[in-house]
Amino acid sequence: MNRKTIGFILGMSLLVFSSLSFGQDLLIKNGTILTVTKGTIPKGDILILKGIIKQIGENIKAPKGVKIIDASGKYVIPGIIDSHTHIALAGTNESAEVITAEVKMSDVLDAEDRSIYTAITGGVTMVHTMHGSGNPIGGENVVIKTKWGKTWEEMIVHSAYRTLKFALGENVKRSNIPTVGAPRYPQSRMGVNAIIRREFLKAKNYMEQWDRYLNAKKSKKTAKNLIAPRKDLRMEQLADVLRGKMVARCHSYRADETLEFIKLSKEFGFKIISFEHASEAFKIAKELAKEKIGISIFLDNWAYKVEASEGIAYNAGYCTKNGVLVSINSDSGERIRRLFNDAAKAMKYGGLSEEEAIKLVTINPAIQLGVEKIAGSLEVGKHGDIAIFNEHPLSAYTLCEKTIIEGEVYFDRAQYLKEREEMEMKKKEEEKKKEKKGGTK
Amino acid sequence: MIKRTFVFAVILIISVSFCLTQxxxxxxxxxxxxxxxxxxxxxxxxxxxxxxxxxxxxxxxxxxxxxxxxxxxxxxxxxxxxMIDGSCYLGLQEIGSIRATVDYKETGRFNPQAKTVEALRPDSMHIPISRSNGITTALVAPSDGLISGQSGLIRLVGWTPEEMVIKSSVAMHIQFPPLPRLRRRRETQPREQASKQITELKEILKQARYYQKRKDAAKKNLGLRLPEFDEKLEFLLPVVSGELPVMISVHAENDIKAAIKFVKEEKLKAILYGVTDGWKVAEDIKKSEIPVIFGSLNTVPSKWEDGYDAFYRNPGVLAKAGIKFAFSSDSASLAKDLPCHAAKAAAFGLDKKEALKGVTIYPAQIFGVDKMMxxxxxxxxxxxxxxxxxxxxxxxxxxxxxxxxxxxxxxxxxxxxxxxxxxx
CATH class of the missing domain: 2.30.40.10 (Urease, subunit C, domain 1)
Structure with missing residues (x-):
């Protein structure tokens, strides 16, 4: 057997294996279905087979053996997607150096982080978990599904964009932490911009070295005694950004620094998919819309530092109305469980419709992560990632009852309540026993 | 002449009072x-x-x-x-990371003399935001130390602090020293420290009582010397007389019990604040008849076994037990979210009408202004x-x-x- 056939067999068996292990079968019946992209079905069913949505409509019959969830009186929405968090990580910032593009968050995934569970109690099924904002160029982020109880390998969404974290402003200037020892370069927004430019210039030089080497290797004239350039993992990452194999996600608050970074991206020709936090995006909505750059922001968390002190709650609504792709993120292991509350606030601030508001935490982040073909709305062919709420998800009185990923139930409030009751009964019994023991003494 | 002056005075008084009412x-x-x-x-x-x-x-x-x-x-x-915010930092903080704008916490452990209403900034950008969310009154509270200072009740409108203040001293704020959760050998140190701090609190109250006694005695008897002026004790006098309630920030189960015991022993008028483990000791709180003000519900419980919704369902459990309660934002920049906390509690078991009372009539009752608002x-x-x-x-x-x-x-x-x- 030659290498090719072995590869083929291996590949095929992997394919078969993965298709076998992918997802479960489930029929959700009689819920109010908010598809997000294709309107609302007042009373409908969703059939999920092997983790994929096969059918959405009314009166769908369950194939033999398929588990049924009765969602009468409940609201069924696509699983919520958090476009910017730092959960499920064993580390957030590589702070020993200023430029750390070679760092990968997929190397430090922690499948047992309880924040994953917190996320599913709020209907979240997918998160973009990122490097911190301590460095002008941080590390490579990773998209995972919140499959609580599974291994991190099973959580990674491989089809998502490869994204690299950039950061501007106060955090990289280290404005808000006391200086220990010598101050770190950069200390100003001038330095921040300059250091990112420096790294891209280096990366271009690095790429040219390799191109020259590879070209020289091709020609008999120059191929002799050639020494390959040194492989540099940091530069490889930046080269991937320049080659368009990776996109930039840039932490920025102020409008001015945001515009400067857009200029930088044009200077070098790389793609920015979204700005993170972007408190002042409403000031430059025109530019963002024109450049087709999205924003991933808090709805109303603000004024915790100077660059966040003009981050008005109207940001999401106003930018949406002006053609910017907006997602609401949590950036927190707590806020992650109430993103649907934040989405509702965008109706009050900015006058978004219900549909536009839900998009902020479903299809919009899906587009920003490059997973809109598999998630972010309830459509045939997409993954069966679903959240079920007892009341309208945009009501202040709602709560998430079930969180489903690829047809498998990961959070079930009824089950949770049952387990808690049992635990409390047990505790009471133990206390009684203790009292009895104490009494006989 | 006298008559004329009298008439003039009457006219003046009438016109001034008319102008004022106008x-x-x-x-x-x-x-x-x-x-x-x-x-x-x-x-x-x-x-x-x-x-x-x-x-x-x-x-x-x-x-x-x-x-x-x-x-x-x-x-x-x-x-x-x-709506009435049961505790917040409105007018006392603009931007969290900038110390120059933060005025609700002092250094040192005993600061009964510190009054939040004297640091109030009427122009705070956060006040109109709360107001435009339906909040018209707020308790502005101090933090940090063991005795943090005095909170005041303000209306969310006014050009000067004076125009805003409804009640300049509502409660003396105490941060109850938390006992360590687990009884491990290594943790005997902080355990001792916590009980030592409770003793210190009791000691300073005892001193205040003695200070009062000496003042009273000196008042009756000119021959006795007045006690040497003591700032800390002076401002604790209304507390030990039972005139001014203490608002005790306390969270864990055992600490709540200890705080109730402390209040009883010291015969104080009290309000409990935070009380995140309240649902575990609802009976004890009910028996003590001490009202409770909840802090922000947006926190994940640190104990896994408490369940993800412990903070959310806590108000519902306490309400059912018949405990008087109110909500608070515990914030400046997010003070506007006061109604969100009440609604969240309603989503997790609190009656909707009770939730509304928790941001209106209940805080008014707790602060003794229910005849007014x-x-x-x-x-x-x-x-x-x-x-x-x-x-x-x-x-x-x-x-x-x-x-x-x-x-x-x-x-x-x-x-x-x-x-x-x-x-x-």
Missing amino acids: EKSPGVIAIKGASIIPVVGEDITDGIILIKDGLIEAVGKNIAIPAGAKIVDAKGLFAYPG GSLEKGKVANIVLADGDILELRTNIKHVFIDGKEVSVSSIYTELLEKFKKR
């Missing part, structure tokens, strides 16, 4: 057509609220509107009493909010806010910045 009262206002949720009493559909001299003159259905009254058409709107009733101050829906709902828009019978602006830095950049 300035205070915008005349009679009639809010017409709203669905009225008075909080105390039955809801009224298509009702009328009359405001006179800053007070509620009448609430009901068939009320004659006096000629010349300014009419506010509130058809399709819902009238609520203005907390509901839409005749004779109360006209703090009224007109909204296009349920006031606790996230999607509801607040249309009009009245504080002391005067309509106040619902614009804020939010709307100002938005309008500025809309012109671009």
